[in-house]
Amino acid sequence: MQYRKLGRTGLEVSVIGLGAAMLGSSDTKYALKVAKRALDLGVNYIDTARSYWNSEAILGQALKGRSGEVYISSKTAATTKEEAWKQVHESLEHLNTDHLDNCHLHGLRDERDLEKRLGPGGALEALMDAREKGLIHHIGCTSHRSHILVKALQRFNFEVILVPMNIVEREPLQELIPLCKQEGVGVTIMKPVATGLLPAPVALKWLLNQPVDTLVPGATTVEEIEIDAQVGQMADITLREEEQRRVDQLKKLLDNKRCRICAECEPCPKGIPIGTTLGTDVMYDHYRNMGPEAFRRFPWSVERVREEIERRKNRISQIKSCNQCGECERKCPYRLPIIRMLQDMVEPMEDMVRAWNEQLVF
Ligand code: SF4
Ligand code: SF4
DSSP: EEEEEOOOOOOOEEEEEEEEETGGGGOOOHHHHHHHHHHHOOOOEEEEETTTHHHHHHEEEEETTTTTGGGGEEEEEEOOOHHHHHHHHHHHHTOOOSSEEEEEEEOOOHHHHHHHHHTTTTTHHHHHHHHHHHHHEEEEESSHHHHHHHHHHHHHHEEEEEEESSSSGGGTTTTTHHHHHTTTEHHHHHHHHOTTTSOOEEEEEHHSSSOSSSOBBBBBBBHHHHHHHHTOOOOOOOOOOHHHHHHHHHHHHHTTOOOOOOTTOOOOOTTTHHOOOOOSSSSHHHHHHHHHHHHSSOOOOOOHHHHHHHHHHHHHHHHHHHHOOHHHHOOTTTOHHHHHHHHHHHHHHHHHHHHHHHHHOO
């Protein structure tokens, strides 16, 4: 595995990390297998969050006796100091550790949100206190919107950022990443394979040729982490001519198919969370990537499935309430065919619910 310096934190992190969002979705035995396999392959940076179901607790178990091998980055989506302080302690407890190597402010949405979390009494104050007490070692922030992260960095000396970037979504290269490089901020990348729309080897290889420190592809299966880690183990990551051609083709093909979760199309008069639905629905992405049969065979967590069935039914009826007013499509800067994209999700989602119900019965 290749390693790079994570900005000015001084941490030497594997170029392929583990995005642990989905660990809480499979049964514990299988999730432990994924996490342990990642460590065996040389992955030493794990990205989790308070809000990723029981991902922190699974990692706490997986890291028993191996905590010295890995850096843990978690996140709090709290807005207030009090709530963030509570969440940092919950993370430590679930992860069974006395410190987090990094803790992010999770998912900065817009300037109002920034004002709240970075202002007096906001979540950032709790992270600063926690860092002073050694409970966390570094402070970072995440957002799906590059320009919000630029604003965050202009207000506070964050040490790490986490942002989506891939062959299709390249906005961070314009202003955000140059600023990070100038200030010594660690650059960590989520959605490196655009939630499975891009083939992992070429997508990860392309990213490792950009000025980034580590990629944290979300891995649900052992096979996924093995494929991802192979790219991190390559001695030479130079893109060959045919790979560069493939990158250009993929960019062209997916440019008006991939939602950037920029929220420019919202609010929808029917209350449909368009960006979240099109861009961050990891369970739906798994169904699409695995196919119906493998999805049915996968050992999902029973607790997660019970929750997810209800959530999914709500999402389906939200989409069905769309009256095709077209307001969202007029506002989308990427000209995505939003109405069709939403409608195309209904049938697979109904099959996901059927698959989970079958799994609960047997
Ligand atoms: S077309 Fe549908 S999704 Fe788009 S704004 Fe109108 S109701 Fe909402
Ligand atoms: S559909 Fe378009 S405007 Fe809406 S979040 Fe996605 S990329 Fe942004």
